[in-house]
Amino acid sequence: MRIGIVCYPTFGGSGVVATELGLELSKKGHEIHFITYNQPVRLELLSSNVHFHEVHVPEYPLFHYQPYELALSSKLVDMVKLHDIEVLHVHYAIPHAYAAYMAQKMLQEEGIYVPFVTTLHGTDITLVGSHPFYKTAVTFSINKSDAVTSVSQSLKDDTLRLFNITNEIDVVPNFIDMDKHKKDFTDCQRAMMANENEVIITHISNFREVKQIPDVINIFNTVQKVLPAKLMMVGEGPEREAAEELCATLGIEDKVVFFGNSNEIDKILCFSDLFLLPSTTESFGLAALEAMASGVPVISSNTGGIPEVNKHGVSGFLSDVNDIEDMSKNAIHILENSERLKLFKASAKLEASKFDIHSIVPVYEDIYKRTTSKCLNL
Numbered sequence: 001m002r003i004g005i006v007c008y009p010t011f012g013g014s015g016v017v018a019t020e021l022g023l024e025l026s027k028k029g030h031e032i033h034f035i036t037y038n039q040p041v042r043l044e045l046l047s048s049n050v051h052f053h054e055v056h057v058p059e060y061p062l063f064h065y066q067p068y069e070l071a072l073s074s075k076l077v078d079m080v081k082l083h084d085i086e087v088l089h090v091h092y093a094i095p096h097a098y099a100a101y102m103a104q105k106m107l108q109e110e111g112i113y114v115p116f117v118t119t120l121h122g123t124d125i126t127l128v129g130s131h132p133f134y135k136t137a138v139t140f141s142i143n144k145s146d147a148v149t150s151v152s153q154s155l156k157d158d159t160l161r162l163f164n165i166t167n168e169i170d171v172v173p174n175f176i177d178m179d180k181h182k183k184d185f186t187d188c189q190r191a192m193m194a195n196e197n198e199v200i201i202t203h204i205s206n207f208r209e210v211k212q213i214p215d216v217i218n219i220f221n222t223v224q225k226v227l228p229a230k231l232m233m234v235g236e237g238p239e240r241e242a243a244e245e246l247c248a249t250l251g252i253e254d255k256v257v258f259f260g261n262s263n264e265i266d267k268i269l270c271f272s273d274l275f276l277l278p279s280t281t282e283s284f285g286l287a288a289l290e291a292m293a294s295g296v297p298v299i300s301s302n303t304g305g306i307p308e309v310n311k312h313g314v315s316g317f318l319s320d321v322n323d324i325e326d327m328s329k330n331a332i333h334i335l336e337n338s339e340r341l342k343l344f345k346a347s348a349k350l351e352a353s354k355f356d357i358h359s360i361v362p363v364y365e366d367i368y369k370r371t372t373s374k375c376l377n378l
Contacts, residue, residue: 001368002031002084004076006100007091009040014121017151017174017286018091019043024177024361026050035079037068053079069095069102076103080114087368088116093125094134097141115146115371117364119172122151122283122304125159139163147371149364152305155283170367173308174284175360178353181266181293190271193257194230199335201229202272202296204265204287205279207237212301215278215324217246217256219299222328224255227335231256232268269294273341274331277306280321285309292316292352297344299331309355315348 003025007018019040022032026049034040037055057071076099079085088103090096100116107114118141125138142148142165149172150156156169194200201220205211220231233243233256240258247253262268269275275291277300282288285306288298292309298316300306301323312318317330334344 001372002033002086003368004033004035004079004083004085004088005091006035006072006076006088006096007040009034009036009038009043014091014119015040017121018089018119020175020177020357021089021361021364023050024357025365028361028365031083033079033083033085035072035075051083069099072096072099073102073106076100077106080107080112081110085114087372088114089119089364089368090116091119092121093118093138093141097145098137101141101144115374117147117149117367117371118142118145120148120150120155120159120169120283122155125155125162125283135163139165143167146374147367149367151284152308154305154308158283170363172360172363172367173355174286174289175355175357176289176293176352177357178293181269181290181295181349181352189267193232193268193271195228198228198230199223199273200232200271201274201276201331202232202234202268202291203276204234204268204290205237205277207235207239207243209239210280211237211239212278212280212322213239213243214246215322215327216276217243217250217252218324219276219278219328219331220256221250221252222324223331223335224252226332229255229335232259232272233257234259234262234265234268236261265290266294269296272296273345274299274335275316276327276331277301277310278319278321278324278327279303279306282306288316289352289355292348295345295349297334297341297348299327299334309351311351315351316344 005018005022008015026032032050034052039052055072055075057068088100090100097118148167148169150169151174153171156171203216223229247256269291275296275298277288282304289309292315298310300310301321302318310316319326
């Protein structure tokens, strides 16, 4: 099939999922067209089956805010006609599903019908979409989609609770390529991050308030008082500066490394012993899944879709949001005994394998086939 994929080309989970999905589909012989304003960060190699089309948004003084939805919908029309794209898969309801619907209507005027599949990822529903300014447009876009998927049952439930949805929503979880998480790094490289007797604790996020960065640091601070430890903080965002100041206040700045955005996440996770994700909410918890795929147990909150990924007492532990004491206790429980840590590492990897990309992508293929065949019968 010829598939157009629309996503945010950033380090965020939705962009990563969309890119990995497109690359895997291309390996299966599908022709993939990424349509967005920048080349996705995980899209390192273009090929005969993978193409990138940049959406340009001209600067006009007339507009206080440049009309990206208009530029995107126009680009979608042009790319569908030029490359004979059979189905569009848009990630995020706003603005992508809205733009896809407008493109669909413009194409219909020329006798072309292209269905579009909308995947809901989280903040497009729970944060942006539920705002009164956008709620009507989000509801409209979801209901007008030819197929809708959600990355977790929790997010589906939130969508049905927050919006008047008449469309069916299929739960298709996020995924991981287990083949990419095979350890091939040496122990001597681990020594660059920590001493031999130190455990390595890691957190990866966009450092927004919802990620509870102070909780990450306070949990680590409790752990390092009991066990020799280092904390690896990976990512960029508005909470980073405050996090560095908190480390200095606690006197642990020499035990915490701030990497910023990194393309070596696999290597960092390979040497990690524990992953912290105490978020206020997560629609799925892709960072936790990536950690588990590398054999890293997870200490997390029990909110949103996280319990669908991190199994309590198996791949790690779940605690109430902001329960730093319980999270710290659970972290120490895993780390203080080497045999127990080894068992949790193996269990985390086994749980992650249930979300392997080779099991999930065929589900999307079936949705594409179902959607296009349905449209042919209209």
